[in-house]
Amino acid sequence: MPFLTNEQQSQMLTNGAARARGEALDPLPVVKLYTLDAGAVWLLTELDADGDRAFGLCDAGTGSPELGHVSLSALEGVRGPRGMRIVADPHFKPRQTLSGYLADAQRDGSIND
Numbered sequence: 465m466p467f468l469t470n471e472q473q474s475q476m477l478t479n480g481a482a483r484a485r486g487e488a489l490d491p492l493p494v495v496k497l498y499t500l501d502a503g504a505v506w507l508l509t510e511l512d513a514d515g516d517r518a519f520g521l522c523d524a525g526t527g528s529p530e531l532g533h534v535s536l537s538a539l540e541g542v543r544g545p546r547g548m549r550i551v552a553d554p555h556f557k558p559r560q561t562l563s564g565y566l567a568d569a570q571r572d573g574s575i576n577d
Contacts, residue, residue, distance in 0.1 A: 467497055467536055467552045468511075476511035476518065483510055483519070490563045493520060496556035496577070501544035505575040506534060509562050521565050521575060529569035531562075 468476065475494050483489050493507035503525030510519040516537050523529035539550050559577065560568075569575045 466540065467550070468495060473511065473515070476508065477513070477515070480510040480512050480519070484513070490561045492558040492561055493556075493565065494558075496553040497539065497550050498553060499525075499542075499544040499550055500548040501546040503574065504544075504550070505529075506539070506550075507558075507562065507565055507575060507577070508534075511536075521562060521569060523569060523575045525574070527573040529566070529573070529575055531566060 472495050479489060479491050479494070489509070491509045493509050495508050497506040497508065498504065503523070505523045505525075506518075506520055508518045508520035511517070516535055517533050518536055519533050520531070521529055522532050522534055542550055565575065565577065
């Protein structure tokens with residue numbers, strides 16, 4: 465998966481397996497994806513066993529960030545208005561759990577991290 469390091473993929477699969485077992489989770493985001501030429505951001509915490517369906521806080525840049533699932537393979541084909549790809553932020557360090565990011569994003573209308 466071009467967006468994820470092996471370590472990130474492993475952590476996200478672990479989180480996804482825990483959720484599939486019914487465990488209550490509020491993990492730190494594992495990876496931040498964003499568009500270089502638009503306002504879209506994804507803070508992802510979990511990955512299904514298929515290795516493609518991820519879960520996290522999704523902000524398409526429309527002012528309505530929400531929790532949901534996204535296909536990583538689908539994101540690979542997305543281009544911003546200037547044709548730029550979605551990339552992973554190599555410097556991202558989560559400062560709070562996913563629920564904290566959700567509360568901030570709902571208040572602000574966007575992910576600001």
